[in-house]
Amino acid sequence: MTDARSFYGRWARVYDWLASAPGVASWRDRAADALALRPGDTVVEMGCGTGANVSLLRERVGPSGRVVGVDVTREMLDRARERPARTGETIHYVQADAARPPVREVDAVLATFVAGIFEDPAAAVDAWCDSVAPGGRVALLNFQRSPSALAAPLNLAFEGFVRLSAPGTRLSRRSHASAFERRVRVARERLTERTVDRRYETLAGGYLGLLSGTVV
Template sequence: MTDAQSFYGRWARVYDWIANAPGVTAWRDRTVEALALAPGDTVVEMGCGTGANVPHLRERVGPAGGVVGIDVTREMLDRAGERRRRTGEGVHYVQADASRPPVRAADAVLATFVAGIFEDPAAAVDAWCDCVAPGGRVALLNFQRSPSALAAPLNLAFEGFVRLSAPGTRLSTRSHASAFERRVRAARERLTARTVDRRYETLTGGYLGLLSGTVP
């Protein structure tokens, strides 16, 4: 078992509570919109966690579509399977490494809050783009520091969040936040290089960055 599996396995219940905190729904709706899904599409979520995005994705693809959630941590997937709105016909969960997804020819790929945890985020984005059919979209949603001058106290909270949410590191909080940001930047740069019709926007006062693009 990897450090990540052990860490997220222990904290699956708390993670699920945070993932469904008040106010988060608006982020998820906007992110799903960026995928431009149509009824009947198949969408894959990389690092799906406890499946909090699944109801939003199911609503867009409809009963004829499919939602595949990939996560390396069994406890996360088990938690997803306990929620009625995150299961049912057309929903499939797969325990696998999201940086090497066992899927092909999907209509869209979603990755929320996971790009910053991979050692090689650019390679992960390559794998995600490779499993999307031409014309499909890929969307990345990630936490980031806010550029606002008034945001300094909350930026410190961001550094603490990154430290707590990234297992297996001995770096200082500030050093790890910087490493996290480098990885997110690398993921965004690779998605920019691999896609067309790109869109970028910030949410929640600049603390979230949403980048999406179409695979040619």
């Protein structure tokens, strides 16, 4: 996690630009919808980065709800706090390891583009599900290769993304992509085991997978 903290700390501003790029907002909107939030709910985003999802979550929980962003990288959180749309009395940022979140009995957890970076993604998903009160929802949004026969050139871009998402490792390009995909698969399998009323959809021509479920 130290390598990831250093990497994302250096690239916080670039990350913020990519996280807010045109088209990305619609994916994040679908992920927020998957949580079925209600006014007054408390929702936690694990690995919140620069807070790109925060305003979407705040809209759904309203002024009586709370949004908590958890991230291990101080520079990411500092960047989030610089954006007026991502701050307020009902928004709280916590510097902590998202795999061991210091929260309990919340109504929902969102994790976008982070499941593939954890050494033990199953343990991370377990921690997220344990943080949610029974009946609450957890949603995972992740990049993946597209199965389309026309997608081969863009799958190279996916491999480039994976290399940036696995800072500090010394693997071949193929090893990066395989390890990333394995971790995402493990995270999804564990969420499937821990939840009911599951929903899965693909976005962006198959390059994104959104899985959500209700904790029992």
